[in-house]
Amino acid sequence: xxxxxxxxxxxxxxxxxxxxxxxxxxxxxxxxxxxxxxxxxxxxxxxxxxxxxxxxxxxxxxxxxxxxxxxxxxxxxxxxxxxxxxxxxxxxxxxxxxxxxxxxxxxxxxxxxxxxxxxxxxxxxxxxxxxxxxxxxxxxxxxxxxxxxxxxxxxxxxxxxxxxxxxxxxxxxxxxxxxxxxxxxxxxxxxxxxxxxxxxxxxxxxxxxxxxxxxxxxxxxxxxxxxxxxxxxxxxxxxxxxxxxxxxxxxxxxxxxxxxxxxxxxxxxxxxxxxxxxxxxxxxxxxxxxxxxxxx
Amino acid sequence: xxxxxxxxxxxxxxxxxxxxxxxxxxxxxxxxxxxxxxxxxxxxxxxxxxxxxxxxxxxxxxxxxxxxxxxxxxxxxxxxxxxxxxxxxxxxxxxxxxxxxxxxxxxxxxxxxxxxxxxxxxxxxxxxxxxxxxxxxxxxxxxxxxxxxxxxxxxxxxxxxxxxxxxxxxxxxxxxxxxxxxxxxxxxxxxxxxxxxxxxxxxxxxxxxxxxxxxxxxxxxxxxxxxxxxxxxxxxxxxxxxxxxxxxxxxxxxxxxxxxxxxxxxxxxxxxxxxxxxxxxxxxxxxxxxxxxxxxxxxxxxxxxxxxxxxxxxxx
Numbered sequence: 107x108x109x110x111x112x113x114x115x116x117x118x119x120x121x122x123x124x125x126x127x128x129x130x131x132x133x134x135x136x137x138x139x140x141x142x143x144x145x146x147x148x149x150x151x152x153x154x155x156x157x158x159x160x161x162x163x164x165x166x167x168x169x170x171x172x173x174x175x176x177x178x179x180x181x182x183x184x185x186x187x188x189x190x191x192x193x194x195x196x197x198x199x200x201x202x203x204x205x206x207x208x209x210x211x212x213x214x215x216x217x218x219x220x221x222x223x224x225x226x227x228x229x230x231x232x233x234x235x236x237x238x239x240x241x242x243x244x245x246x247x248x249x250x251x252x253x254x255x256x257x258x259x260x261x262x263x264x265x266x267x268x269x270x271x272x273x274x275x276x277x278x279x280x281x282x283x284x285x286x287x288x289x290x291x292x293x294x295x296x297x298x299x300x301x302x303x304x305x306x307x308x309x310x311x312x313x314x315x316x317x318x319x320x321x322x323x324x325x326x327x328x329x330x331x332x333x334x335x336x337x338x339x340x341x342x343x344x345x346x347x348x349x350x351x352x353x354x355x356x357x358x359x360x361x362x363x364x365x366x367x368x369x370x371x372x373x374x375x376x377x378x379x380x381x382x383x384x385x386x387x388x389x390x391x392x393x394x395x396x397x398x399x400x401x402x
Numbered sequence: 403x404x405x406x407x408x409x410x411x412x413x414x415x416x417x418x419x420x421x422x423x424x425x426x427x428x429x430x431x432x433x434x435x436x437x438x439x440x441x442x443x444x445x446x447x448x449x450x451x452x453x454x455x456x457x458x459x460x461x462x463x464x465x466x467x468x469x470x471x472x473x474x475x476x477x478x479x480x481x482x483x484x485x486x487x488x489x490x491x492x493x494x495x496x497x498x499x500x501x502x503x504x505x506x507x508x509x510x511x512x513x514x515x516x517x518x519x520x521x522x523x524x525x526x527x528x529x530x531x532x533x534x535x536x537x538x539x540x541x542x543x544x545x546x547x548x549x550x551x552x553x554x555x556x557x558x559x560x561x562x563x564x565x566x567x568x569x570x571x572x573x574x575x576x577x578x579x580x581x582x583x584x585x586x587x588x589x590x591x592x593x594x595x596x597x598x599x600x601x602x603x604x605x606x607x608x609x610x611x612x613x614x615x616x617x618x619x620x621x622x623x624x625x626x627x628x629x630x631x632x633x634x635x636x637x638x639x640x641x642x643x644x645x646x647x648x649x650x651x652x653x654x655x656x657x658x659x660x661x662x663x664x665x666x667x668x669x670x671x672x673x674x675x676x677x678x679x680x681x682x683x684x685x686x687x688x689x690x691x692x693x694x695x696x697x698x699x700x701x702x703x704x705x706x707x708x709x710x711x712x713x714x715x716x717x718x
Contacts, residue, residue, distance in 0.1 A: 165584050165586055
């Protein structure tokens, strides 16, 4: 909610306490010519602020608002194919990291760009400071891959801000996660797992980590009462929906099996809520216990 | 521009169908509630999925397997097509070969007029290798851009909507979506594509209800349900006689706009029922239709098959 509020009120300092860059500063991040050889800018730069994001990506806009979106500039290029550059200015570095963590694909390979980046044959995306950057080629190929990399490196050079991952990230400690996301609401969480319960409104942030044999979700609430309310919401879904079976309850902990024969273990301690999904009940329970202890 | 339907004929057709429209501006009063006689009459649930590289030919094969376009389009009749075409990234829009195949079949079946319910630029059609050879057919596609307000009496969240007049005025409605990831509803295909027939102010209400600043600020997540309910509600207005779903190259993450991970099932799906097609198609995203709210809410409204066992499915 804070992210959206900020996005609606231009000029308000960001969650990092930094002043919002002037309009021209965002546009100044766009490579305009000589630094990217072989391509030329096509059409004028488009800019979308706050709720105008719906005009650019309609159904995709909600996720950006969930993290905290301020504005985006879009620039088209032509050269060896056609290319689209989007630079999103988020409300804070956590928002930029979060949107990157959700949108970086499992098909993508890491690339040394920004604070973290990834690439496939047809796109590169990275985050740096408050910015999430995406460059897409409409006609994949080797030449196109070189061009999007050149555009991406030019943007990377133009962004002077840096930033750290949110402190909650990295606490899960799973081995070799194939995907790690930082979320601030149900949409972000929903990209890795749908929990059937609206648990996010009172949560502040969370992390989900896909590992070899389980998916771990850790949600941070404002206080222990809110975390308990979150626990009760999910627990009641486990008890009531027909797609969950074999319900077992413990002290501030419960477990079920779903129709897909996955085991889900839920636990809470202090302001923390943990959900682990695994193929085997003991894996779910062990990791649930481990994460609750880690979060103390 | 489309030839406007005479007002008397439009009113008659809407009444026959039970349609309610609030503010076709000069009509002034609410005419109550509805289900399109032609399209919403329960047809048997039938579906054909064709896999292969030849998307144009496979679209024709899929429709032929359902009895051919003449089953859906009457000679001299009008057809409204709703193509998911606005986003231009990979796996984010319907392959134009599929849309062109549908248009060609409509004219071959004797359609008097084909209207694009949403605005489709030439840039979209030019991406097709068939553009030059079927330029004449493409040139015959009309678009009016005129909206009409309809009431949705049985709508749970959406009680009225501004929709393209062509959606209501056409004798036959054909929906042509792509199946792909969606960060809100988890998938988009037939049911959600109906938002493409709505005005931007109506679409905003799918996300924020009454659009008050308080709703906007209270957060999005009650609003996943709002969005899903609104999608199920808008499909009460009119459901297609024929759905043709592009599952050839699809975004499986970061939908609806991308860029994101791509999967290439190379499948074209045609069905007499939009919900059946969605229930079938979501497998390509690794989803179980039982977890998807728009489908759950469609069932609560009483439309769509309750299980794929109720659908006659052919794969070619």
